Amino acid sequence: MKHQDSLSELLGFELEETASGRALVRAEIRAEHLNQHGTAHGGFVFALADTALAVAANSHGPEAVAISASIHYTRPARVGDVLVAEAEEIARSARVASYRISVRAGTELVAAFMGTVSRRS
Amino acid sequence: MKHQDSLSELLGFELEETASGRALVRAEIRAEHLNQHGTAHGGFVFALADTALAVAANSHGPEAVAISASIHYTRPARVGDVLVAEAEEIARSARVASYRISVRAGTELVAAFMGTVSRRS
Amino acid sequence: MKHQDSLSELLGFELEETASGRALVRAEIRAEHLNQHGTAHGGFVFALADTALAVAANSHGPEAVAISASIHYTRPARVGDVLVAEAEEIARSARVASYRISVRAGTELVAAFMGTVSRRS
Amino acid sequence: MKHQDSLSELLGFELEETASGRALVRAEIRAEHLNQHGTAHGGFVFALADTALAVAANSHGPEAVAISASIHYTRPARVGDVLVAEAEEIARSARVASYRISVRAGTELVAAFMGTVSRRS
Numbered sequence: 001m002k003h004q005d006s007l008s009e010l011l012g013f014e015l016e017e018t019a020s021g022r023a024l025v026r027a028e029i030r031a032e033h034l035n036q037h038g039t040a041h042g043g044f045v046f047a048l049a050d051t052a053l054a055v056a057a058n059s060h061g062p063e064a065v066a067i068s069a070s071i072h073y074t075r076p077a078r079v080g081d082v083l084v085a086e087a088e089e090i091a092r093s094a095r096v097a098s099y100r101i102s103v104r105a106g107t108e109l110v111a112a113f114m115g116t117v118s119r120r121s
Numbered sequence: 122m123k124h125q126d127s128l129s130e131l132l133g134f135e136l137e138e139t140a141s142g143r144a145l146v147r148a149e150i151r152a153e154h155l156n157q158h159g160t161a162h163g164g165f166v167f168a169l170a171d172t173a174l175a176v177a178a179n180s181h182g183p184e185a186v187a188i189s190a191s192i193h194y195t196r197p198a199r200v201g202d203v204l205v206a207e208a209e210e211i212a213r214s215a216r217v218a219s220y221r222i223s224v225r226a227g228t229e230l231v232a233a234f235m236g237t238v239s240r241r242s
Numbered sequence: 243m244k245h246q247d248s249l250s251e252l253l254g255f256e257l258e259e260t261a262s263g264r265a266l267v268r269a270e271i272r273a274e275h276l277n278q279h280g281t282a283h284g285g286f287v288f289a290l291a292d293t294a295l296a297v298a299a300n301s302h303g304p305e306a307v308a309i310s311a312s313i314h315y316t317r318p319a320r321v322g323d324v325l326v327a328e329a330e331e332i333a334r335s336a337r338v339a340s341y342r343i344s345v346r347a348g349t350e351l352v353a354a355f356m357g358t359v360s361r362r363s
Numbered sequence: 364m365k366h367q368d369s370l371s372e373l374l375g376f377e378l379e380e381t382a383s384g385r386a387l388v389r390a391e392i393r394a395e396h397l398n399q400h401g402t403a404h405g406g407f408v409f410a411l412a413d414t415a416l417a418v419a420a421n422s423h424g425p426e427a428v429a430i431s432a433s434i435h436y437t438r439p440a441r442v443g444d445v446l447v448a449e450a451e452e453i454a455r456s457a458r459v460a461s462y463r464i465s466v467r468a469g470t471e472l473v474a475a476f477m478g479t480v481s482r483r484s
Contacts (some may be wrong), residue, residue, distance in 0.1 A: 007162035010153045032131045035175060041128035042175075042187045043168025050164040053154060066163045067459055068431040068479050070191035072340045072358050074333030090354050092317030095176070095458070096430055098314045100342075107353060111331050112342060113329035114354055116314050116431050116479075118459060121382060134453050188338055189310040189358050191433035193461045194429060195454030211378075211475050212437030216337070217309055217360060219435045221475060233453050235475055237310050237358075237435050240340060249404035252373070252395045274373045277417060284429045285413040289406025296398060306412075308405045312433035330388035 003046075004055055011044065013051050017053040021089030021097075023055035029081045039076035040083070046071050048085045049101040049113035054097055056087035065095065069115035081105040085113075095119055125176055133166065134172050142210035148221055150202045160197035161204070161231075167192050169206045169212035170222040170234035177220055178206035178238040185218065191237035202226040206234075245295055253286065255293050263331035265297035271323045281318035282325070282352075290311050290327045291343040291355035298329035298341055299359040306339065311357035316327075323347040337361055369419055374407065376414050384452030384460075386418035392444045402439035403446070403473075409434050411448045412464040412476035419450035419462055420480040427460065432478035443470040448476075458482055 004015060008025075011033070017025040018042075027048055035041040050069060055062035077083060087101045101113040125136060129146075132154070132162055136144040147156075156162040171190065179186035198204060208222045222234040246257060250267075253275070259265040269290055271276075277283040292311065299306035319325060329343045343355040367378060371388075374396070379387040390396075390411055398404040413432060420427035442447060450464045464476040 003158040006155045007165055011164075015151070027327050032127045034127045036126040036179065037184065037186065041126060041168065041215025042190070043132075043164065043171040044128055046167045046171065046190075047160065048248055050162070050167065053165075058157065061180045065158065065197075066194055067220065068191070068193045068314075068433075068461075068477075069163070069432050070189070070431075071169075071357060072189045072310075072332075072356050073187055074340055076186075084136060090314075090351055098354060098431075099317055112340060112356055114312060114356055114431075127384075188433075189312075189314050189340075189356075191310075191477060193453075193477050195461055211435075211472055219310075219437055219475060233461060233477055235310075235433060235435050235477055239383055248364045248395045248397045249407055252429040253406075267415045274369045278368040278421065279426065279428065283368060283410065283413070284417075284432070285374075285406065285410025286370055288413065288432075289404065292406040292409065300399065307398065307400065307439075309437055310410075310433070310435045311428060312431070313403070314431045315429055318428075341373070 008051050011047060013048060014053060018055055018059055018119040020059050021056055023052045023087040025052040026082060026084045027035050029077055029079050031079055039078055045103055045111050046121050048083055049103050052085035052087035052101050053115040056089060057097055058112050063120045067116055071111050071113045073111050077105050077110050129172050132168060134169060136176060139176055139180055141180050142177055144173045144208040146173040147203060147205045150198055150200050153199055160199055165182050166224055169204055170224050173206035173208035173222050174220050174236040177210060178218055184241045185238040188237055188239050192232050192234045194232050195230050198226050200230045250280050250293050253289060255290060257297060258298055260301060262301050263298055265329040267294040268295045268324060268326045271321050272320055273321055276345050281320055287345055287353050290325055291345050294327035294329035294343050295341050295357040298331060305362045306359040308322055309358055309360050313353050313355045315353050320345050371414050374409060374410060378418060381418055381422055383422050386415045386450040388415040388446045389445060392440055392442050394442055396459055402441055404448040408466055408474050411446055415448035415450035415464050416462050419452060420460055426483045427480040430479055430481050434474050434476045436474050437472045440468050440473050470473050
Protein backbone atom coordinates (compact mmCIF):
# COMPACT_ATOMS: atom_id res chain seq x y z
CA MET A 1 0.00 0.00 0.00
CA LYS A 2 1.91 2.97 -1.30
CA HIS A 3 0.55 6.50 -1.11
CA GLN A 4 1.42 8.93 -3.84
CA ASP A 5 0.43 12.01 -1.93
CA SER A 6 -1.25 13.20 1.25
CA LEU A 7 -4.78 13.54 -0.17
CA SER A 8 -4.60 9.95 -1.42
CA GLU A 9 -3.69 8.85 2.09
CA LEU A 10 -6.57 10.84 3.59
CA LEU A 11 -9.03 9.31 1.12
CA GLY A 12 -7.67 5.77 1.28
CA PHE A 13 -6.45 5.52 -2.31
CA GLU A 14 -4.16 2.61 -3.08
CA LEU A 15 -1.86 2.36 -6.07
CA GLU A 16 -2.28 -1.11 -7.44
CA GLU A 17 0.15 -1.26 -10.30
CA THR A 18 1.72 1.06 -12.77
CA ALA A 19 3.60 1.02 -16.02
CA SER A 20 4.90 3.76 -18.26
CA GLY A 21 1.89 5.95 -19.06
CA ARG A 22 -0.54 3.72 -17.19
CA ALA A 23 -1.89 3.51 -13.64
CA LEU A 24 -4.46 1.70 -11.53
CA VAL A 25 -5.69 3.31 -8.32
CA ARG A 26 -8.34 1.79 -6.07
CA ALA A 27 -10.39 2.80 -3.05
CA GLU A 28 -13.22 1.42 -1.00
CA ILE A 29 -16.06 3.83 -0.45
CA ARG A 30 -16.55 4.58 3.22
CA ALA A 31 -19.14 6.61 5.09
CA GLU A 32 -16.94 9.72 5.05
CA HIS A 33 -16.82 9.79 1.24
CA LEU A 34 -20.49 10.48 0.59
CA ASN A 35 -22.51 13.36 -0.77
CA GLN A 36 -25.85 14.58 0.59
CA HIS A 37 -27.70 11.87 -1.36
CA GLY A 38 -25.78 9.09 0.39
CA THR A 39 -23.78 8.01 -2.66
CA ALA A 40 -20.10 8.53 -3.40
CA HIS A 41 -19.34 12.27 -3.65
CA GLY A 42 -18.51 13.39 -7.18
CA GLY A 43 -15.38 15.00 -5.79
CA PHE A 44 -14.26 11.67 -4.35
CA VAL A 45 -14.74 9.88 -7.68
CA PHE A 46 -12.97 12.69 -9.51
CA ALA A 47 -10.07 12.68 -7.03
CA LEU A 48 -9.59 8.96 -7.58
CA ALA A 49 -9.46 9.43 -11.36
CA ASP A 50 -7.24 12.49 -11.02
CA THR A 51 -4.80 10.50 -8.90
CA ALA A 52 -4.61 7.81 -11.57
CA LEU A 53 -3.95 10.59 -14.08
CA ALA A 54 -1.13 11.98 -11.94
CA VAL A 55 0.49 8.60 -11.44
CA ALA A 56 0.32 7.77 -15.15
CA ALA A 57 1.52 11.22 -16.24
CA ASN A 58 4.43 11.29 -13.82
CA SER A 59 5.61 7.81 -14.79
CA HIS A 60 7.80 9.33 -17.53
CA GLY A 61 10.06 11.49 -15.42
CA PRO A 62 9.48 15.18 -16.20
CA GLU A 63 7.05 16.76 -13.78
CA ALA A 64 3.51 16.70 -15.12
CA VAL A 65 0.79 19.03 -13.84
CA ALA A 66 -2.89 18.74 -14.74
CA ILE A 67 -4.22 21.66 -16.73
CA SER A 68 -7.73 20.50 -17.53
CA ALA A 69 -10.02 17.57 -16.97
CA SER A 70 -13.59 16.54 -17.57
CA ILE A 71 -15.75 13.85 -16.05
CA HIS A 72 -19.03 12.24 -17.04
CA TYR A 73 -20.76 10.34 -14.24
CA THR A 74 -22.56 7.25 -15.41
CA ARG A 75 -23.73 5.45 -12.27
CA PRO A 76 -23.85 6.18 -8.52
CA ALA A 77 -21.54 4.20 -6.21
CA ARG A 78 -22.27 3.22 -2.63
CA VAL A 79 -20.58 2.49 0.68
CA GLY A 80 -18.62 -0.72 0.42
CA ASP A 81 -18.14 -0.51 -3.33
CA VAL A 82 -14.52 -0.79 -4.39
CA LEU A 83 -13.73 1.69 -7.12
CA VAL A 84 -10.86 1.16 -9.52
CA ALA A 85 -9.59 4.01 -11.70
CA GLU A 86 -7.59 2.88 -14.70
CA ALA A 87 -5.58 5.42 -16.67
CA GLU A 88 -4.25 5.05 -20.18
CA GLU A 89 -2.17 7.56 -22.08
CA ILE A 90 -3.76 8.53 -25.37
CA ALA A 91 -1.21 11.11 -26.55
CA ARG A 92 2.09 12.59 -25.43
CA SER A 93 4.33 15.27 -26.85
CA ALA A 94 7.27 17.10 -25.27
CA ARG A 95 4.92 19.66 -23.72
CA VAL A 96 1.54 18.06 -23.07
CA ALA A 97 0.02 14.62 -22.63
CA SER A 98 -3.56 13.35 -22.44
CA TYR A 99 -5.13 10.46 -20.60
CA ARG A 100 -8.42 8.60 -20.48
CA ILE A 101 -9.46 7.21 -17.14
CA SER A 102 -12.32 4.81 -16.48
CA VAL A 103 -13.65 4.44 -12.94
CA ARG A 104 -15.42 1.15 -12.34
CA ALA A 105 -17.12 -0.68 -9.50
CA GLY A 106 -16.56 -4.27 -10.56
CA THR A 107 -17.47 -4.32 -14.24
CA GLU A 108 -19.82 -1.34 -14.05
CA LEU A 109 -18.60 2.03 -15.28
CA VAL A 110 -19.09 4.71 -12.62
CA ALA A 111 -17.40 7.59 -14.43
CA ALA A 112 -15.44 8.39 -17.58
CA PHE A 113 -12.69 10.98 -17.23
CA MET A 114 -10.27 12.71 -19.59
CA GLY A 115 -7.37 14.89 -18.52
CA THR A 116 -4.49 16.81 -20.05
CA VAL A 117 -1.23 17.64 -18.30
CA SER A 118 1.52 20.12 -18.96
CA ARG A 119 4.98 18.56 -18.90
CA ARG A 120 7.89 20.56 -17.54
CA SER A 121 11.22 19.70 -19.06
CA MET B 122 -20.00 25.82 10.22
CA LYS B 123 -22.52 23.65 8.49
CA HIS B 124 -21.54 20.53 6.59
CA GLN B 125 -23.55 19.49 3.58
CA ASP B 126 -22.20 15.98 3.42
CA SER B 127 -19.60 13.67 4.91
CA LEU B 128 -16.85 14.30 2.35
CA SER B 129 -17.16 18.03 2.97
CA GLU B 130 -16.66 17.39 6.65
CA LEU B 131 -13.61 15.20 6.01
CA LEU B 132 -12.07 17.86 3.78
CA GLY B 133 -12.98 20.84 5.96
CA PHE B 134 -15.36 22.54 3.56
CA GLU B 135 -17.53 25.30 5.03
CA LEU B 136 -20.71 26.63 3.49
CA GLU B 137 -20.53 30.39 3.74
CA GLU B 138 -23.77 31.57 2.30
CA THR B 139 -26.30 30.44 -0.23
CA ALA B 140 -29.20 31.76 -2.21
CA SER B 141 -31.44 30.20 -4.80
CA GLY B 142 -29.11 28.88 -7.49
CA ARG B 143 -25.99 30.22 -5.83
CA ALA B 144 -23.45 28.98 -3.30
CA LEU B 145 -20.16 29.87 -1.67
CA VAL B 146 -18.01 27.13 -0.17
CA ARG B 147 -14.63 27.71 1.43
CA ALA B 148 -11.73 25.64 2.74
CA GLU B 149 -8.25 26.21 4.05
CA ILE B 150 -5.62 24.05 2.41
CA ARG B 151 -3.95 21.80 4.93
CA ALA B 152 -1.03 19.40 4.66
CA GLU B 153 -3.36 16.45 4.05
CA HIS B 154 -4.82 18.07 0.92
CA LEU B 155 -1.68 18.05 -1.23
CA ASN B 156 -0.53 16.25 -4.34
CA GLN B 157 2.93 14.83 -4.95
CA HIS B 158 4.21 18.27 -6.00
CA GLY B 159 3.28 19.80 -2.65
CA THR B 160 0.44 21.95 -3.96
CA ALA B 161 -3.31 21.51 -3.51
CA HIS B 162 -4.42 18.22 -5.10
CA GLY B 163 -6.54 18.72 -8.22
CA GLY B 164 -9.10 16.39 -6.68
CA PHE B 165 -9.36 18.62 -3.62
CA VAL B 166 -9.93 21.73 -5.73
CA PHE B 167 -12.48 19.88 -7.87
CA ALA B 168 -14.30 18.54 -4.79
CA LEU B 169 -14.62 22.07 -3.42
CA ALA B 170 -16.12 23.32 -6.70
CA ASP B 171 -18.32 20.25 -6.99
CA THR B 172 -19.69 20.86 -3.50
CA ALA B 173 -20.58 24.43 -4.45
CA LEU B 174 -22.31 23.01 -7.51
CA ALA B 175 -24.30 20.58 -5.36
CA VAL B 176 -25.35 23.25 -2.87
CA ALA B 177 -26.43 25.63 -5.62
CA ALA B 178 -28.22 22.94 -7.63
CA ASN B 179 -30.09 21.55 -4.64
CA SER B 180 -31.25 24.98 -3.49
CA HIS B 181 -34.36 24.64 -5.67
CA GLY B 182 -35.90 21.60 -4.10
CA PRO B 183 -35.97 18.69 -6.53
CA GLU B 184 -32.98 16.42 -6.11
CA ALA B 185 -30.14 17.36 -8.44
CA VAL B 186 -27.37 14.96 -9.37
CA ALA B 187 -24.23 15.93 -11.29
CA ILE B 188 -23.94 14.32 -14.70
CA SER B 189 -20.85 16.01 -16.09
CA ALA B 190 -18.28 18.58 -15.13
CA SER B 191 -15.07 20.06 -16.43
CA ILE B 192 -12.30 21.98 -14.75
CA HIS B 193 -9.45 24.13 -16.01
CA TYR B 194 -6.69 24.74 -13.48
CA THR B 195 -5.16 28.18 -13.72
CA ARG B 196 -2.80 28.50 -10.74
CA PRO B 197 -1.43 26.20 -8.02
CA ALA B 198 -2.60 26.74 -4.43
CA ARG B 199 -0.56 26.09 -1.30
CA VAL B 200 -0.90 25.13 2.35
CA GLY B 201 -2.55 27.95 4.25
CA ASP B 202 -4.33 29.39 1.23
CA VAL B 203 -8.05 29.80 1.77
CA LEU B 204 -9.97 28.71 -1.30
CA VAL B 205 -13.45 30.00 -2.04
CA ALA B 206 -15.65 28.31 -4.63
CA GLU B 207 -18.48 30.48 -5.92
CA ALA B 208 -21.27 28.90 -7.94
CA GLU B 209 -23.71 30.69 -10.21
CA GLU B 210 -26.54 29.10 -12.14
CA ILE B 211 -26.30 29.82 -15.85
CA ALA B 212 -29.30 27.82 -17.06
CA ARG B 213 -32.11 25.72 -15.62
CA SER B 214 -34.93 23.74 -17.18
CA ALA B 215 -37.27 21.16 -15.67
CA ARG B 216 -34.75 18.40 -16.34
CA VAL B 217 -31.23 19.83 -16.30
CA ALA B 218 -29.38 22.84 -14.95
CA SER B 219 -25.87 24.20 -15.50
CA TYR B 220 -23.50 26.10 -13.26
CA ARG B 221 -20.25 28.00 -13.51
CA ILE B 222 -17.97 27.84 -10.50
CA SER B 223 -14.86 29.95 -9.90
CA VAL B 224 -12.35 28.82 -7.28
CA ARG B 225 -10.20 31.64 -5.98
CA ALA B 226 -7.46 32.18 -3.41
CA GLY B 227 -8.04 35.81 -2.49
CA THR B 228 -8.48 37.55 -5.82
CA GLU B 229 -6.49 35.00 -7.83
CA LEU B 230 -8.35 32.42 -9.90
CA VAL B 231 -7.19 28.89 -9.07
CA ALA B 232 -9.64 26.98 -11.24
CA ALA B 233 -12.66 27.50 -13.49
CA PHE B 234 -15.32 24.79 -13.38
CA MET B 235 -18.55 24.08 -15.25
CA GLY B 236 -21.06 21.43 -14.31
CA THR B 237 -24.45 20.13 -15.38
CA VAL B 238 -26.94 18.35 -13.15
CA SER B 239 -29.94 16.17 -13.82
CA ARG B 240 -33.01 17.26 -11.86
CA ARG B 241 -35.40 14.62 -10.61
CA SER B 242 -38.94 15.76 -10.23
CA MET C 243 -23.20 8.76 -48.85
CA LYS C 244 -25.98 9.61 -46.47
CA HIS C 245 -26.23 12.93 -44.69
CA GLN C 246 -27.71 13.05 -41.24
CA ASP C 247 -28.23 16.79 -41.17
CA SER C 248 -27.52 19.96 -43.12
CA LEU C 249 -24.30 20.91 -41.32
CA SER C 250 -22.90 17.46 -42.10
CA GLU C 251 -23.68 18.03 -45.74
CA LEU C 252 -22.01 21.45 -45.70
CA LEU C 253 -18.89 20.02 -44.07
CA GLY C 254 -18.74 16.84 -46.15
CA PHE C 255 -19.35 14.35 -43.36
CA GLU C 256 -20.18 10.81 -44.44
CA LEU C 257 -21.87 8.21 -42.28
CA GLU C 258 -19.95 5.00 -42.80
CA GLU C 259 -21.76 2.49 -40.69
CA THR C 260 -23.83 2.41 -37.57
CA ALA C 261 -25.16 0.00 -35.05
CA SER C 262 -27.18 0.42 -31.90
CA GLY C 263 -25.22 2.87 -29.75
CA ARG C 264 -22.33 3.10 -32.19
CA ALA C 265 -21.41 5.25 -35.18
CA LEU C 266 -18.59 5.96 -37.61
CA VAL C 267 -18.48 9.30 -39.41
CA ARG C 268 -15.72 10.32 -41.80
CA ALA C 269 -14.59 13.44 -43.65
CA GLU C 270 -11.69 14.54 -45.78
CA ILE C 271 -10.15 17.81 -44.69
CA ARG C 272 -10.41 20.42 -47.40
CA ALA C 273 -9.07 23.96 -47.69
CA GLU C 274 -12.29 25.44 -46.34
CA HIS C 275 -12.00 23.51 -43.04
CA LEU C 276 -8.85 25.17 -41.72
CA ASN C 277 -8.00 27.51 -38.87
CA GLN C 278 -5.62 30.45 -39.06
CA HIS C 279 -2.63 28.14 -38.56
CA GLY C 280 -3.48 26.12 -41.68
CA THR C 281 -4.52 22.97 -39.83
CA ALA C 282 -8.00 21.52 -39.36
CA HIS C 283 -10.13 23.94 -37.33
CA GLY C 284 -10.93 22.69 -33.84
CA GLY C 285 -14.58 23.39 -34.56
CA PHE C 286 -14.45 21.11 -37.60
CA VAL C 287 -12.93 18.26 -35.61
CA PHE C 288 -15.46 18.79 -32.82
CA ALA C 289 -18.38 18.88 -35.28
CA LEU C 290 -17.27 15.56 -36.75
CA ALA C 291 -17.14 13.95 -33.30
CA ASP C 292 -20.41 15.59 -32.28
CA THR C 293 -22.10 14.18 -35.37
CA ALA C 294 -20.89 10.69 -34.46
CA LEU C 295 -22.31 11.29 -30.98
CA ALA C 296 -25.68 12.33 -32.44
CA VAL C 297 -25.87 9.34 -34.77
CA ALA C 298 -24.97 6.89 -32.00
CA ALA C 299 -27.29 8.51 -29.46
CA ASN C 300 -30.25 8.63 -31.83
CA SER C 301 -29.84 5.01 -32.88
CA HIS C 302 -32.11 3.93 -30.01
CA GLY C 303 -35.24 5.77 -31.00
CA PRO C 304 -36.12 8.41 -28.41
CA GLU C 305 -34.81 11.81 -29.42
CA ALA C 306 -31.41 12.50 -27.87
CA VAL C 307 -30.02 16.00 -27.48
CA ALA C 308 -26.43 16.78 -26.42
CA ILE C 309 -26.15 18.54 -23.10
CA SER C 310 -22.40 18.65 -22.60
CA ALA C 311 -19.22 17.59 -24.30
CA SER C 312 -15.49 17.92 -23.90
CA ILE C 313 -12.63 17.48 -26.32
CA HIS C 314 -8.90 17.05 -25.91
CA TYR C 315 -6.89 17.68 -29.07
CA THR C 316 -3.88 15.45 -29.42
CA ARG C 317 -2.46 16.12 -32.90
CA PRO C 318 -3.06 18.61 -35.74
CA ALA C 319 -4.65 17.35 -38.96
CA ARG C 320 -4.00 18.70 -42.44
CA VAL C 321 -5.62 19.15 -45.84
CA GLY C 322 -6.12 15.77 -47.46
CA ASP C 323 -6.21 13.84 -44.18
CA VAL C 324 -9.25 11.64 -43.84
CA LEU C 325 -10.66 11.86 -40.34
CA VAL C 326 -12.79 9.10 -38.86
CA ALA C 327 -14.83 9.68 -35.71
CA GLU C 328 -15.86 6.51 -33.93
CA ALA C 329 -18.47 6.67 -31.20
CA GLU C 330 -19.13 4.08 -28.52
CA GLU C 331 -21.81 4.22 -25.88
CA ILE C 332 -20.39 3.94 -22.38
CA ALA C 333 -23.60 4.31 -20.38
CA ARG C 334 -27.31 4.69 -20.97
CA SER C 335 -30.27 5.14 -18.66
CA ALA C 336 -33.84 6.19 -19.41
CA ARG C 337 -32.89 9.86 -19.18
CA VAL C 338 -29.25 10.30 -20.14
CA ALA C 339 -26.56 8.48 -22.08
CA SER C 340 -22.81 9.03 -22.48
CA TYR C 341 -20.43 8.37 -25.34
CA ARG C 342 -16.73 8.31 -25.99
CA ILE C 343 -15.61 9.35 -29.44
CA SER C 344 -12.12 8.97 -30.90
CA VAL C 345 -11.17 11.01 -33.97
CA ARG C 346 -8.31 9.49 -35.93
CA ALA C 347 -6.36 10.20 -39.11
CA GLY C 348 -5.33 6.68 -40.08
CA THR C 349 -4.05 5.15 -36.86
CA GLU C 350 -3.14 8.47 -35.24
CA LEU C 351 -5.43 9.94 -32.63
CA VAL C 352 -6.35 13.54 -33.49
CA ALA C 353 -8.84 14.17 -30.67
CA ALA C 354 -10.57 12.41 -27.80
CA PHE C 355 -14.15 13.47 -27.10
CA MET C 356 -16.78 12.65 -24.49
CA GLY C 357 -20.39 13.70 -24.61
CA THR C 358 -23.60 13.26 -22.67
CA VAL C 359 -27.10 13.48 -24.12
CA SER C 360 -30.52 13.98 -22.63
CA ARG C 361 -33.08 11.43 -23.87
CA ARG C 362 -36.65 12.49 -24.37
CA SER C 363 -39.16 9.78 -23.92
CA MET D 364 -16.49 41.60 -42.23
CA LYS D 365 -13.12 40.06 -41.58
CA HIS D 366 -12.58 36.32 -41.66
CA GLN D 367 -10.00 34.80 -39.40
CA ASP D 368 -9.81 31.51 -41.19
CA SER D 369 -11.43 29.47 -43.94
CA LEU D 370 -13.89 27.55 -41.74
CA SER D 371 -15.17 30.85 -40.34
CA GLU D 372 -15.77 32.02 -43.89
CA LEU D 373 -17.61 28.79 -44.77
CA LEU D 374 -19.82 29.10 -41.69
CA GLY D 375 -20.42 32.84 -41.95
CA PHE D 376 -18.65 33.88 -38.76
CA GLU D 377 -17.93 37.57 -38.40
CA LEU D 378 -15.40 39.07 -36.04
CA GLU D 379 -17.09 42.01 -34.40
CA GLU D 380 -14.44 43.49 -32.20
CA THR D 381 -11.40 42.36 -30.32
CA ALA D 382 -9.05 43.54 -27.65
CA SER D 383 -6.10 41.93 -25.94
CA GLY D 384 -7.39 38.61 -24.57
CA ARG D 385 -10.96 39.26 -25.67
CA ALA D 386 -13.06 38.56 -28.75
CA LEU D 387 -16.60 38.76 -30.06
CA VAL D 388 -17.63 36.56 -32.96
CA ARG D 389 -21.13 36.47 -34.43
CA ALA D 390 -23.09 34.41 -36.92
CA GLU D 391 -26.63 34.11 -38.14
CA ILE D 392 -27.99 30.59 -38.14
CA ARG D 393 -28.93 29.47 -41.63
CA ALA D 394 -30.59 26.33 -42.93
CA GLU D 395 -27.22 24.68 -43.61
CA HIS D 396 -26.18 24.93 -39.95
CA LEU D 397 -28.78 22.60 -38.51
CA ASN D 398 -28.77 19.19 -36.89
CA GLN D 399 -31.30 16.43 -37.47
CA HIS D 400 -33.71 18.02 -34.98
CA GLY D 401 -33.86 21.26 -36.96
CA THR D 402 -31.96 23.36 -34.42
CA ALA D 403 -28.43 24.73 -34.62
CA HIS D 404 -25.94 21.85 -34.78
CA GLY D 405 -23.84 21.51 -31.63
CA GLY D 406 -20.77 21.52 -33.83
CA PHE D 407 -21.77 24.88 -35.29
CA VAL D 408 -22.23 26.41 -31.84
CA PHE D 409 -18.94 24.93 -30.65
CA ALA D 410 -17.11 26.18 -33.76
CA LEU D 411 -18.36 29.70 -33.12
CA ALA D 412 -17.12 29.60 -29.51
CA ASP D 413 -13.85 27.98 -30.56
CA THR D 414 -13.26 30.75 -33.08
CA ALA D 415 -13.76 33.36 -30.37
CA LEU D 416 -11.26 31.40 -28.26
CA ALA D 417 -8.72 31.42 -31.12
CA VAL D 418 -9.12 35.13 -31.78
CA ALA D 419 -8.77 36.01 -28.11
CA ALA D 420 -5.84 33.64 -27.54
CA ASN D 421 -3.94 34.83 -30.60
CA SER D 422 -4.38 38.50 -29.73
CA HIS D 423 -1.15 38.39 -27.69
CA GLY D 424 1.27 37.45 -30.43
CA PRO D 425 2.78 34.02 -29.74
CA GLU D 426 0.91 31.32 -31.60
CA ALA D 427 -1.78 29.72 -29.45
CA VAL D 428 -3.25 26.30 -30.18
CA ALA D 429 -6.27 24.84 -28.37
CA ILE D 430 -5.51 21.77 -26.31
CA SER D 431 -8.83 21.14 -24.63
CA ALA D 432 -12.31 22.57 -24.43
CA SER D 433 -15.67 21.78 -22.94
CA ILE D 434 -19.14 23.00 -23.72
CA HIS D 435 -22.46 22.87 -21.88
CA TYR D 436 -25.51 23.53 -24.05
CA THR D 437 -28.24 25.44 -22.30
CA ARG D 438 -30.85 26.24 -24.97
CA PRO D 439 -31.49 25.32 -28.61
CA ALA D 440 -31.05 28.00 -31.26
CA ARG D 441 -33.00 28.28 -34.51
CA VAL D 442 -32.72 29.51 -38.08
CA GLY D 443 -32.55 33.29 -38.11
CA ASP D 444 -31.15 33.57 -34.59
CA VAL D 445 -27.99 35.63 -34.41
CA LEU D 446 -25.46 34.03 -32.11
CA VAL D 447 -22.73 36.02 -30.44
CA ALA D 448 -19.76 34.29 -28.80
CA GLU D 449 -17.90 36.43 -26.30
CA ALA D 450 -14.50 35.29 -25.04
CA GLU D 451 -12.72 36.49 -21.94
CA GLU D 452 -9.30 35.43 -20.76
CA ILE D 453 -9.37 34.02 -17.24
CA ALA D 454 -5.70 33.08 -16.89
CA ARG D 455 -2.48 33.31 -18.86
CA SER D 456 1.04 32.13 -18.19
CA ALA D 457 4.02 31.84 -20.53
CA ARG D 458 2.91 28.38 -21.63
CA VAL D 459 -0.88 28.10 -21.34
CA ALA D 460 -3.92 30.34 -21.19
CA SER D 461 -7.59 29.71 -20.42
CA TYR D 462 -10.75 31.35 -21.65
CA ARG D 463 -14.44 31.39 -20.85
CA ILE D 464 -16.79 31.88 -23.76
CA SER D 465 -20.52 32.57 -23.56
CA VAL D 466 -22.66 32.02 -26.65
CA ARG D 467 -25.89 34.00 -26.60
CA ALA D 468 -28.88 34.61 -28.83
CA GLY D 469 -29.90 38.09 -27.73
CA THR D 470 -29.82 37.93 -23.94
CA GLU D 471 -30.39 34.16 -23.76
CA LEU D 472 -27.44 31.88 -23.05
CA VAL D 473 -27.19 29.14 -25.67
CA ALA D 474 -23.95 27.55 -24.50
CA ALA D 475 -21.16 28.00 -21.97
CA PHE D 476 -17.67 27.04 -23.13
CA MET D 477 -14.24 26.85 -21.54
CA GLY D 478 -11.00 26.27 -23.40
CA THR D 479 -7.28 26.09 -22.74
CA VAL D 480 -4.55 26.83 -25.27
CA SER D 481 -0.88 26.02 -25.45
CA ARG D 482 1.28 29.06 -26.25
CA ARG D 483 4.36 28.62 -28.39
CA SER D 484 7.09 31.10 -27.71
